[in-house]
Amino acid sequence: MKIIKVRNYEEMSDIAAEYVTTLIKEKPDTVLGLATGSTPIGLYKRLIKDHNENKTSYENIKTFNLDEYIGLDKNNSQSYHYFMHEHLFKNININKKNIYIPNGFAKDINKECIEYNEKLKNNVIHLQILGIGSNGHIGFNEPGTSFSSEVHVVKLDENTRKANSRFFNQINEVPTYSITMGIKNIMEAKQIILLASGNQKANAIYDTIHGEVTENVPASILRTHPNIIVIVDEEASSLV
Ligand code: PGA
DSSP: OEEEEESSHHHHHHHHHHHHHHHHHHOTTOEEEEOOSSTTHHHHHHHHHHHHHHOOOOTTOEEEESEEETTOOTTSTTSHHHHHHHHTGGGSOOOGGGEEOOOTTOSSHHHHHHHHHHHHHTSOOSEEEEOOOTTSOBTTBOTTOOTTOOSEEEEOOHHHHHHHGGGSSSGGGSOSEEEEOOHHHHHTSSEEEEEEOSGGGHHHHHHHHHSOOOTTSGGGGGGGOSSEEEEEETTTTTTO
């Protein structure tokens, strides 16, 4: 586990963007695993800026997102489809057919899980971008999720719904279920970059780096990954 401590969110995003753009330039058909939430927005802004200024091409890039709420259609402004379109995809030259996000509005959610899992099996993710929840979740894999989990349906932890309610008008609008890559899927990525900023992540980062490897802290399994970089700002790493 390589740990890079930086001053703040801006530096965290700069370094993450440097890793991603370097990889894409070296390997134009990179398969990226992508995350939503506040954490990667700075990274995505930098990728767009670099695309505009340096013409880094996404033409042959494939992307797989970690998760999606169940019950929100793609055009709902709270869906992760919408988030990704707004914060990244509409601003780069990615081919729409190379974008994969679980469909939380599928009629048969179990079938959707099986099919998304199949797609992941057929595509090795070269670089997975991850955020972390204040309870140590990765994707929507809440504490207690099996390390051997694959794509599955999750009932969201109340803390997670509360944390995510900042994006909604009120908490009862936050969906109760989501579909997420499992921990096993995440661990199959060739390389992982975990990003964390802010003091609300300090306990989760401490537990991830120094605590026991336990299903009670989903991110703790990342310590066993052979190629993981953790980029943390001063507040997130204040207990480390
Ligand atoms: P955040 O969420 O980036 O909005 O803090 C991260 C997560 O819950 O995984």
